Amino acid sequence: MRIIVDRDGTILDYAEMFYQFCSDLYRDAAQKPPPQAEINAPAYWASVWSGLRIGTKQVSDHVDEVVRRYLPHHGVLYDGVATAAAVLRERGYTLDLISGWVGSAETGTLLEELGIRELFDRVRTRDDLPGDDAGPVPDGAAKYRLALEGGAYRAEDFAFVVGDSSSDVDLARQLGVPCYLVGTGNGPTTSLAPDEDAFVTRVESFAALVSRPRLGEQRAGVREP
Structure with missing residues (x-):
């Protein structure tokens, strides 16, 4: 079976993967990332699918990068x-x-x-x-x-x-x-x-x-x- x-x-x-992904988006937008505990909270993940933008980027449009780019180094x-x-x-x-x-x-x-x-x-x-x-x-x-x-x-x-x-x-x-x-x-x-x-x-x-x-x-x- x-x-x-x-x-x-x-x-x-996937906590570290997702945190690094978001942190890089904030840095690209010249913004300070929130604390890791906030980014890794379920409410933050939900916000990604509710239209969260960091700088000019809609986060949900780039979220597959968490796996593609960050899993190999932080998974x-x-x-x-x-x-x-x-x-x-x-x-x-x-x-x-x-x-x-x-x-x-x-x-x-x-x-x-x-x-x-x-x-x-x-x-x-x-x-x-x-x-x-x-x-x-x-x-x-x-x-x-x-x-x-x-x-x-x-x-x-x-x-x-x-x-x-x-x-x-x-x-x-x-x-x-x-x-x-x-x-x-x-x-x-x-x-x-x-x-x-x-x-x-x-x-x-x-x-x-x-x-x-x-x-x-x-x-x-x-x-x-």
């Missing part, structure tokens, strides 16, 4: 991700890293540099969607298309979705599998189905749950293994 793992905020700590994984991925593989699961954002090549390179690329069978992002679908498709729908890969895979091939946002819940619902939301990234801000899904603090906690017998009895409200 396969487990879909989200990238940003789930295994990848880091959360503590315990490599261990968690190894545990899940040892338990017989196949891991697919699927993101609704861009950066398949950049992500694969980072995983190779960290020595864990082989732990993930597929690394797929919006880059891998057909050209007509790459732009306007909502994240949840994009992830669903990326997961099934044009019919190469079926919903029955998947056991869980692990992520940090409502798009991951949407993906799980479309696949008909439980969703486990981690508290990293912007943190879970969406409701889960009782007796089906769960909150966990991080991917490592999810891996520990999978290592227990009868995972189906581990339900919503789980905080730590």
Whole structure:
């Protein structure tokens, strides 16, 4: 069985990437950047999609640069991700890293540099969607298309979705599998189905749950293994 793992905020700590991206925009506009805590707050990310401008630039028009330019130099994984991925593989699961954002090549390179690329069978992002679908498709729908890969895979091939946002819940619902939301990234801000899904603090906690017998009895409200 396969487990879909989200990238940003789930295994990848993008805080420094995003901060450096915004800081450079402020410097290009001859403005002083706000404190890092402010830039990395969920409210600031929301403002990007509400029309935030820095100098003459609409930030949302340039946000893919966070991955293209800053992931290679500032991208880091959360503590315990490599261990968690190894545990899940040892338990017989196949891991697919699927993101609704861009950066398949950049992500694969980072995983190779960290020595864990082989732990993930597929690394797929919006880059891998057909050209007509790459732009306007909502994240949840994009992830669903990326997961099934044009019919190469079926919903029955998947056991869980692990992520940090409502798009991951949407993906799980479309696949008909439980969703486990981690508290990293912007943190879970969406409701889960009782007796089906769960909150966990991080991917490592999810891996520990999978290592227990009868995972189906581990339900919503789980905080730590």
